[in-house]
Amino acid sequence: MDSLVTENLKRFKENVPKGVELVAVSKTKPISDIEQAYSAGQRHFGENRIQEMAEKAEALPKDIHWHMIGHVQGNKIKYMAPFVHLVHGIDKPKRLKELNKEAAKNDRVIKCLLQIHIAQEETKFGFSPDEALETLQTDPEGRYPNVQIAGLMAMATNTTDQAVVKNEFRGMHELFKKARQIYSSPEFKILSTGMSGDYKLAIEEGSNMVRIGSAIFGKRD
Numbered sequence: 197m198d199s200l201v202t203e204n205l206k207r208f209k210e211n212v213p214k215g216v217e218l219v220a221v222s223k224t225k226p227i228s229d230i231e232q233a234y235s236a237g238q239r240h241f242g243e244n245r246i247q248e249m250a251e252k253a254e255a256l257p258k259d260i261h262w263h264m265i266g267h268v269q270g271n272k273i274k275y276m277a278p279f280v281h282l283v284h285g286i287d288k289p290k291r292l293k294e295l296n297k298e299a300a301k302n303d304r305v306i307k308c309l310l311q312i313h314i315a316q317e318e319t320k321f322g323f324s325p326d327e328a329l330e331t332l333q334t335d336p337e338g339r340y341p342n343v344q345i346a347g348l349m350a351m352a353t354n355t356t357d358q359a360v361v362k363n364e365f366r367g368m369h370e371l372f373k374k375a376r377q378i379y380s381s382p383e384f385k386i387l388s389t390g391m392s393g394d395y396k397l398a399i400e401e402g403s404n405m406v407r408i409g410s411a412i413f414g415k416r417d
């Protein structure tokens with residue numbers, strides 16, 4: 197019989213449209229949960245703490261694509277630079293510089309997303325929409341050749357008011373389209389929005405990468 201993780205994952209694979217990448221958010225969950233999802237074919241996993249991700253990466257198959265979805269501290273980038281697939285939480289220009297440095301040391305080009313602050317909460321990190329557009333205008337590829345800016349990421353306000361959430365996702369999609377006009381890199385194509393509680397709205401509003409944790413792995417402690 198399939199485990200709960202496997203069943204949840206299957207359901208998501210059937211429900212998430214083609215062209216939308218599913219990142220299974222395994223933060224705080226044990227290796228055995230990740231192995232179940234891996235056996236069911238899942239290869240993209242998201243973690244929010246760099247050291248926890250590095251430990252899991254060490255213990256698990258090397259064809260897993262690891263996504264750093266949490267807040268990035270500059271002094272910890274070195275622990276993920278050898279293997280990370282996509283860094284979602286680049287929240288200020290300085291982070292690009294730091295990521296570039298560690299990527300160069302590992303002889304890699306690391307893909308990242310600019311995190312945009314759209315939620316009403318004070319605590320969420322990120323660029324304002326205008327700051328993100330400004331940053332994209334400063335020739336980041338020329339300045340940071342070991343970093344590839346591959347799109348935008350955001351978290352909506354944590355509220356049951358669907359209209360608020362939908363409006364924020366719509367604003368992100370508009371910003372994404374604007375950003376693509378000024379930043380013509382063909383690799384700039386990811387819009388990472390949507391979690392367990394709001395991924396349907398996010399997909400309706402243009403998301404092509406959803407980060408799903410509790411709906412796959414169950415509640416976190």
Ligand SMILES: *Cc1c(COP(=O)(O)O)cnc(C)c1O
Pocket residue numbers: 221223244265266351390391392393407408409410411
């Ligand atoms: C934890 C987390 C998620 C997943 O949240 P769920 O509600 O469990 O799906 C998605 N994105 C980020 C940035 C997170 O920190």
